[in-house]
Amino acid sequence: MIIRKGRRETTTIEVMDFRKADFDKLRELVGKVPWEARLKGKTTEESWKYFKGTLLRAQKQTIPLCRKDRKYGKRPAWLNKEILHDLKIKKESYKKWKLGQLTKDEYRQATRECRGKIRKAKAQNEIKLATGIKGNKKTFYKYIKSKRKTKDRVGPLLSEEGEAVTGNLEMAEMLNDFFVSVFTEKSGGVPNVVNTSRERVSLEDRIHKEQVKNHLGKLDVSKSPGPDEMHPRILKELIEEVSEPLAMIFEKSWQTGEIPEDWKRANIVPIYKKGNKNNPGNYRPVSLTSVPGKIMEQVIKEIICKHLEGNKVIGNSQHGFVKNKSCQTNLIAFFDKITSLVDKGEAVDVIYLDFSKAFDTVSHDILIDKLGKYNLDRATIRWVHNWLDNRSQRVVVNGS
Known part of the structure; x- marks a missing residue:
């Protein structure tokens, strides 16, 4: 829903109200699920869907939604009640000066006092942001972002025919076509290396609950969820309850090479780099993907790095x-x-x-072939191959 009022543009969205969330009840609902019995005999996809459905249903019962306005032209943090009062006095002084009720010097004095208080309020706000950066990075970088000359809003864009495209959906389609065109086509098929590389060393090489807990504990709760709606705040709050089922799903995915479809979807946010803002080529894609999928990716990365470091593959x-x-x-x-x-x-x-476009044009087949030549185990190579294969995305422009 878009509301226009004067120069302000407001987008109203529904978000979870964590201040009113009953996390104790949520932990109880998720914690009483016998995960080992429920996930036994299920495929990776089926296990993931069961976990996701259970968590989202419990989440709906315990976390209410609230409406949040995204306003352009929102009041800055330094503009407090005292400053608003001083601005009002300054405005009244101007009117009185125009009516001859104040001298010009008196009006200038009121203006100087107001400007001085504004400068002081801005400085105090910046000091507060700087000293509190460790505990509140999001607010600090939001302030820095507001000071940038270039804003994040996209468009208008120019088509190949030179026509201006202004609609959010049309711009999203144009940017999506451009981002897709940059990637190198795969040759297709599973590389032979997946079938010829060694098996996993032993059953001791498993994905454990404590390993998953470690990654969940590092989640940034201010980040947005991916298309699967798994919010990092909830996963971190329920670290004890979700680490075990996630470890089971991760292990099953690693053993079979099966990747849940949710993990391979992405919401793409185009970020302006430099140059002409009308050119789609001057935007870089930033992906919002599944949080559990990213954790699994980190686990696989650790497995690969451990092997490469142990075999001294990476040079100084x-x-x-x-x-x-x-x-x-x-x-x-x-x-x-x-x-x-x-x-x-x-x-x-x-x-x-x-x-x-170095990273966008890396050949997946060559990458998989290299992993095999470095004697990485078959399960990991198969997982990486399937992780890179058949991914989907949608571009989000100005909320559409």
Whole structure:
């Protein structure tokens, strides 16, 4: 529902009211489910649907919904009652000056006092945000975002024919077509490496409840849920109750290579990068995916990294996506080498290369083949292959 009033545009949405949530009742409803018996004999997809349905039904009984307005032109945090009162005095002073009831100096004095209080209120608000960043990152970055010159609203976009596209649904379709066109087509079929690689080492290599609890405990509750409506706040609140069934589902998924359809769906939010805002190519896709799916992805990543590190597959010169390494460590190593050569009086030529759409165009078949050559187990390779295969997405533009 869109409500327009003057210059303000308000979108009203329904969200869960966590302040009125009965989490104790929710824990009771979910905790009394005999998960081992309920999930026994079910496929990964069936197990996931049972877990999801049980949690969403319990959630509906214990967490009420409330309406939330998304307003453009919302009052800033520093604009308190005192400042509003001072602005009112300033406005009245202006009227009195125009009517000859105040001198110009008196009006200017009222203006200076008001501006001084506004500057002070803004400064105090920024100090409050900075000192409280550890406990409330969301508010801090929301403030930084509000100061950016470029806003996140998309469009209008220009079609290939040069026509302006302004409708949210039409822009979503255009951006979706562009994002899909960037990805490299798969050659199709399951690579032979999935069938020829080694089996899992032992039954001790299982996904355990404590491992899942560790990941649930790290969830950022301010993040949005994916298309499956599994909210991180609820999963974290019910960490004791949901870690066991999730561990069962994760283990079943790893053993069979079956990925629940919900985990392979994504809501795509286009984020403006730079350049002409009318060009779809100047937006990058940010995916909102299933939270449990992302946890399973992290578990599989840990399995792969443990194998690669144990077999010393990753060299010291690799800095990207390596724990305890970053762009900074890469630059330090680079400059150390360069400066040592310069100190010796040797000439140094540097060539910088940047691959366009590098991650979007990685061949999945080559990736799977590499995992097999590094002797990763069959179950993990099959899982990664199926995780990357037959994914679906929908682009969300300005709420549509």
